[in-house]
Structures are given as structure tokens and as C-alpha cells.
Amino acid sequence: MTQLDRRTALISGLGAAALPLVAHAAPSDPLSGDALYANVKGYSLLGEHRTGTSGDAAGTGWLMTSLEARGFKAERQGFDYPVFELGACGIALGGQALEAFPYWTPTATPAGGVTAPLSLAGGAGKIALVDLPPGTGAGLDAPPPAQIIAAVDNGSAAVIAVTENPLGELLAMNRNPKAPAWRCPVLLAAGRDLGALKAAAQAGAPVTVRLEGQVRPHQAQNVIGRRVRPGKPVVISTPKSGWRHCAGERGSGIAIWLGLAAALAKRDDLNLIFVCSSGHEFDGYGAHLFTETLAPKPAETRLWVAIGANVAVYDHALRDGTVTRLPGPPKARTIGASAPLTAMTAQAFAGQPGYETPLDLDAHDAPGELATFRKLGYRPLIGLVAASPLHHSAKDLPEVTGPAVLEPVAKALHRTILGALT
Incomplete structure (x- = not known):
């Protein structure tokens, strides 16, 4: 990642004012499905959660107050991060308005947009169309797609990049932190619109792209809760920022994180650190900052548990052209644990597809921020991601999850943690 400026790491122990739209007090059973789902909905209600935005800032206040209600001393770790304040973004093709979203770091069009012939080859005076492979931009620490770089470098007036997805949705794409703005506007488009866009490109038809907004300096914050007791701390981490409302991607993990904060705080002997980091969609920027500045060293840590993306959501499919929620979770779910904990983890998650066969983190690498903690040498280590x-779509709202899918994951993870501490 880019070099972090430690001078921008600001710590404040001041609690945030309570937000009226979410209840902060821990329920009698903080790991019940209803309690967990209430926190998913509360998180989503705060708005879009991109790093440094007002929704991200609202999440900071909510999480700090929620941790304090659970007996933790909460603090912020602030860092400077530029925010592109997005105004209008769209694609107009033959009188039809198509969904669009910027690829970071955006370069704005003039007011009203840019109109030019659409072209598969791009070039001066043309808007380039590129079709990205499925999964592009979903993970961390990946360079920008070569197709986009080539289209920008050949002098295109703008670039439209189609994000392929089984549901035809537009998926926002992660980006390296504080990357320089593209030399021309780069917009993402939905896979469902590929046919119309490709036909227009083959015909050289005119298309208008509109991307209005401006970059302003902002600050984002990690949230850290401490319940200090003798002995090495147990660290429970999850990201708090992401694209759109990210209710399933981030909200399901944050709900379980808050539930675990209340449940583990009932054990008066545990030294606890709960960290919720911003900057995730920019290669885990805030998590890197925390590990470099405020995290206990690996040798000083009793256990690290990393809660990743989409840990308790339903699968979805197209049914008669409509995105439809399926009765169970996606097949692609992974839980990893240090070798001594794999058997116990498998027992705790028995019957939960994907999670019932843990990955040995001593022998295999891991995705997302879990990979960061593994590379730094934190052991024992537990992490889950799905x-x-x-993922990264505008439809990632509270309806993608629910009490019945949240509770089994939360309670199994709680059992795993308690087992790891015995």
C-alpha cells in the first residue's frame, strides 16, 4: 500500500453523541437473530459508507456509542483521506438512461457530460467500451484492469467499463489507496447493459457520459473499543467502510462484531480490543494504519478474530429476470483458523455450508484483511469471509440478510472464540 503518514493518525477518546435512529443498548441476548438484524438495519440507515463520507462518519458515532453501552472505552483513530463528492453520474444511450458509477479516482466531466461515438477500440475523440472479467475489483491489493489502463492511455475521451455479474448488476470496484485521478472520466456500467452498449459501439453510435463532482479533503476514522483486563488482549476486527450501503458485505459482520462485544464482555476476565476500520475499499487502508500504530504486537496478542465480507447473507439468483433471494447462503463461504483450532472450529460450525470445513491458516493464505493479519504473524488467528x-452493488441492502442466517454464524463464532480461549 502507499506509505501511511503517521502524523495524520489522530486519537480521540471522546464518545460520540447518540444517534436517534438506532438503539445502542445491548439486548438481553446480543447474538439473537433479531438483535443482530436490528443492527444491520441501523447500519444501513446511516447512508452510503464509502471512506470519509458522511455515512462513514455517522457510522463512527454510532459504533462508539454502541461500544460504550457495552462497557468499552471507545476511541477514534483518524486519518486524512480525500473524498470525491459525487454529484451526477450516468450514461445516456439512444434516449435511454443507464446506471453508472465512477471507478476511482474519478476525473469529472464538464457539466452536462461528454458526448462522443462509442468504440470498442477507443482513441481520440471516442468513448471506449471495455468488458471486464467477472470478479474484477472485488478484492484487495490488485492493480487496475489492464483494459481500462489501455483505453485511458490511447487518448479516449472517456471509458465505460462493464462489470460482469451473474445477476447483471453494476458492481463498484476497489482501488489502490489515494490513487491519482484518471486522465479521463472512467465509469462502470451494469452487465445487463452490455448488449446495448456493445451494439452501439459496433455501430459507432453517440453516447453521453456524465460524471460530476469534486475531490475535497476529509478525515475518516477507525473505531477502537477497549475493555482492559490483565493479560494479553483478544482482538476482534471488522471493516466499517465500503461501497454503497453494503448492508450484507459490511453490515452482517458489524452486527456480529457488536453482538460479540456484548457477549464477550460478560466474561470479566477477558482483555478485549474491538476495532472497526475505515478505508477497506482502498486496500484496507485503515486496518493497515491500526496494525502499524495501535495494535498489540503479535507476541502480545492472545487471539485475533477477523470478520470479513458477507459473512451471513443469503444467496441470490435471477428468476424470470428478477433478482430473487434464495433460501440459503452462498456456496462460497470460507472460515480459516490456525492449525490447533481447525477441529474445534469445524465442530462449532457443523452443518453450516462452507464454514464446516475450516481452512488451515498455518498452511494456506487467506483473502481480504485476514491475509494482512496472517502475514503480520498473528497467531492464533480465526477469520471468515464469503x-x-x-457484493458492491446498489442492491446490497438489509434484505440480503436476516435473523435466520445471522444467528447461526454469530453463535458458532462465539463458541469458537470461547473454545480458543480455554
Whole structure:
């Protein structure tokens, strides 16, 4: 990642004011499906959660107040991060308005947009169309797609990049932190619109792309809760920022994180650190900052548990052209544990597809921020992450999850943690 400026790491122990739209007090059973789902909905209600935005800032206040209600001392770890304040974004093709979203870091069009012939080859005076492979931009620490770089470098007036997805949705794409703005506007489009866009490109038809907004300096915050007791701390981490409302991607993990904060705080002997980091969609920027500055060293950590993306969501499929929720979770779910904990983890998650066969983290690498903690040498280590066809889409709202899919994951993870501490 880019070099972090430690001078921008600001710590404040001040609690945030309570937000009226979410209840902060821990329920009698914090790991019940209803309690967990209430927190998913509360998180989503705060708005879009891109790093440094107002929704991300609202999440900071909500999480701090929620941790304090669970007996933790909460603090912020702030860092400077530029925010592109998005105004209008769209594609107009033959009188039809198509969904669009910027690829970071955006370069704005003039007011009203740019109109030019659409072209598969791109070039001066043309808008380039590129079709990206499925999964592009979903993970961390990946360079920008070569197709986009080539289209920008050949002097295109703008680039439209289609994000392929089984549901035809537009998926926002992660980006390296603080990347320079593209030399021309780069917009993402939905896979469902590929046919119309490709036909227009083959005909050289005119298309208008509109991407209005401006970059302003902002600050984002990691949230850290401490319940200090003698002995090495147990660290429970999850990201708090992401694209759109990210209710399944981030909200399901945050709900379980809050539930675990209340449940583990009932054990008065545990030294606990709960961290919820911003900057995730920019290669885990805030998590890197935390590990470099405020995290206990690996040798000083009793256990690290990393809660990743989409950990408790439903699968979705197209049914008669409509995105439909299926009765169970996606097949692509992974839980990893250090070798001494794999058997116990398998027992705790028995019967839960994907999670019932843990990955040995001592022998295999891991995805997402879990890979960061593994590379730094934190052991023992537990982490879980899952895929979702609505990952990074505008449809990643509270309806992608629910009490019945949240509770089994939360309670199994709680059992796993308690077992790891015996």
C-alpha cells in the first residue's frame, strides 16, 4: 500500500453523541437473530459508507456509542483521506438512461457530460467500451484492469467499463489507496447493459457520459473499543467502510462484531480490543494504519478474530429476470483458523455450508484483511469471509440478510472464540 503518514493518525477518546435512529443498548441476548438484524438495519440507515463520507462518519458515532453501552472505552483513530463528492453520474444511450458509477479516482466531466461515438477500440475523440472479467475489483491489493489502463492511455475521451455479474448488476470496484485521478472520466456500467452498449459501439453510435463532482479533503476514522483486563488482549476486527450501503458485505459482520462485544464482555476476565476500520475499499487502508500504530504486537496478542465480507447473507439468483433471494447462503463461504483450532472450529460450525470445513491458516493464505493479519504473524488467528452476487452493488441492502442466517454464524463464532480461549 502507499506509505501511511503517521502524523495524520489522530486519537480521540471522546464518545460520540447518540444517534436517534438506532438503539445502542445491548439486548438481553446480543447474538439473537433479531438483535443482530436490528443492527444491520441501523447500519444501513446511516447512508452510503464509502471512506470519509458522511455515512462513514455517522457510522463512527454510532459504533462508539454502541461500544460504550457495552462497557468499552471507545476511541477514534483518524486519518486524512480525500473524498470525491459525487454529484451526477450516468450514461445516456439512444434516449435511454443507464446506471453508472465512477471507478476511482474519478476525473469529472464538464457539466452536462461528454458526448462522443462509442468504440470498442477507443482513441481520440471516442468513448471506449471495455468488458471486464467477472470478479474484477472485488478484492484487495490488485492493480487496475489492464483494459481500462489501455483505453485511458490511447487518448479516449472517456471509458465505460462493464462489470460482469451473474445477476447483471453494476458492481463498484476497489482501488489502490489515494490513487491519482484518471486522465479521463472512467465509469462502470451494469452487465445487463452490455448488449446495448456493445451494439452501439459496433455501430459507432453517440453516447453521453456524465460524471460530476469534486475531490475535497476529509478525515475518516477507525473505531477502537477497549475493555482492559490483565493479560494479553483478544482482538476482534471488522471493516466499517465500503461501497454503497453494503448492508450484507459490511453490515452482517458489524452486527456480529457488536453482538460479540456484548457477549464477550460478560466474561470479566477477558482483555478485549474491538476495532472497526475505515478505508477497506482502498486496500484496507485503515486496518493497515491500526496494525502499524495501535495494535498489540503479535507476541502480545492472545487471539485475533477477523470478520470479513458477507459473512451471513443469503444467496441470490435471477428468476424470470428478477433478482430473487434464495433460501440459503452462498456456496462460497470460507472460515480459516490456525492449525490447533481447525477441529474445534469445524465442530462449532457443523452443518453450516462452507464454514464446516475450516481452512488451515498455518498452511494456506487467506483473502481480504485476514491475509494482512496472517502475514503480520498473528497467531492464533480465526477469520471468515464469503462471496455474494450482490457484493458492491446498489442492491446490497438489509434484505440480503436476516435473523435466520445471522444467528447461526454469530453463535458458532462465539463458541469458537470461547473454545480458543480455554
